[in-house]
Structures are given as C-alpha cells and as structure tokens.
Amino acid sequence: DAMVIQNPRYQVTQFGKPVTLSCSQTLNHNVMYWYQQKSSQAPKLLFHYYDKDFNNEADTPDNFQSRRPNTSFCFLDIRSPGLGDAAMYLCATSSAGGIQETQYFGPGTRLLVL
Amino acid sequence: DQQVKQNSPSLSVQEGRISILNCDYTNSMFDYFLWYKKYPAEGPTFLISISSIKDKNEDGRFTVFLNKSAKHLSLHIVPSQPGDSAVYFCAASVGGAGGTSYGKLTFGQGTILTVHP
Numbered sequence: 001d002a003m004v005i006q007n008p009r010y011q012v013t014q015f016g017k018p019v020t021l022s023c024s025q026t027l028n029h030n031v032m033y034w035y036q037q038k039s040s041q042a043p044k045l046l047f048h049y050y051d052k053d054f055n056n057e058a059d060t061p062d063n064f065q066s067r068r069p070n071t072s073f074c075f076l077d078i079r080s081p082g083l084g085d086a087a088m089y090l091c092a093t094s095s096a097g098g099i100q101e102t103q104y105f106g107p108g109t110r111l112l113v114l
Numbered sequence: 115d116q117q118v119k120q121n122s123p124s125l126s127v128q129e130g131r132i133s134i135l136n137c138d139y140t141n142s143m144f145d146y147f148l149w150y151k152k153y154p155a156e157g158p159t160f161l162i163s164i165s166s167i168k169d170k171n172e173d174g175r176f177t178v179f180l181n182k183s184a185k186h187l188s189l190h191i192v193p194s195q196p197g198d199s200a201v202y203f204c205a206a207s208v209g210g211a212g213g214t215s216y217g218k219l220t221f222g223q224g225t226i227l228t229v230h231p
Binding site: 009048092106108 | 123148150155156157158160163203219220222223
C-alpha cells in the first residue's frame, strides 16, 4: 500500500543533543510537509518542500532545519533540542498540481527531550 | 491569531445517534476544507473534504456542511459507532487555480469524540 512512513516512532534525546527524524513516502507526491503538534494543540506547520524548493514558515525557529535528498525522503533536523521541543512531529505529503490537494500524514514521531 | 477554531474540546454521543462536530474560521480566503480523524499514537487520517463552491459533501456515514456566510462548517456522522471515537480535526486551506497551489493547511485544535455503546 502506498503510504507515508516515519522513523523512529519514538525518539528520546538529551537537551542540546542534535536529533534527526525521518520521513519517507511511496505516494510519489511532490510536496512534503513537517508539522509540530504539542499536546491538545493543533498541528503547526514548520516548513514544506515543493519538489526541491524549501519553504520555511515565518515563525519556525532556526533550531529546526530540513533536508530532502530525493522525492521519497525528507528529514527534520533539530540542532539543539530544548525541553519545549518535546512534541509529536508529523510528516505529510500531497500531490500539488490540482486545484485543491489533500494531505496524507504519517504516524508521527513522538520526541522526548530529557 | 487562530484562524480555525473548534470550540468544543469534547463530545460524547450514544452509539447509533448523530454526532455533530463544529468548526469556525475567520479567513475568508479559505476555499478548501477538510476533516481528519486521529487515533492515539497515530497520524491524522483524511476523512472528508469540501470545496467552497459546494455547501454539502457526503461520503457514506459522513457529511460535511459548509456555510460560507457564517464561516462555519460541520461534520455529521450518522449513525455513530464506537470505532468513530477519536480526535477530529478541522483544517482549511487557500487553494488557487492549480499549478503551484500546494494547499497549506491551518488546523483547528481538535474535538475528542467519544461514542458510547
């Protein structure tokens, strides 16, 4: 089945220790997104890639970076995680080109910062 | 500035009855609306969507209604089943005429639906 896969599902890191979360997709979608969701809050878009074009949200901290080496993979790098970065991180994809696109989400990676 | 709001944090319904989840928005540029369902420890799953050119879209037990003048949409689930118990997120996007339109989603905070047997 075509899908969005996130690894790992749970990640524990130490305060200030860099961490990388990964996302892969078999949908062949050209747009990939990273969201942060804290408990009882709405998912918040951090950035997205339209093909290779990177688009950062204005309020995304510099601590968060992303890489997309090819269509299938996208990485979220947190350079120096703080306690406030503990959250669920969701990857999503969509196939741009139509008038309105539905985004398809992976299962998420829950990040714990100690 | 919260552009999409789900004012009811939770809703409890008896199995077989109707569940109505509500969502309000403030940005009149939104032209595409979606509902997602989320189980614990899983990502949101797309449920149903509606374009602003319509006022109703139906898919099996799920119907979404859009009232553009009131900037309000609702999701009706009939009949409700215990397996429908989840968090429901309303989301909205500004589409466009295709091409580079990539539909950035703005989410509401979610409503926890509990369907009792």
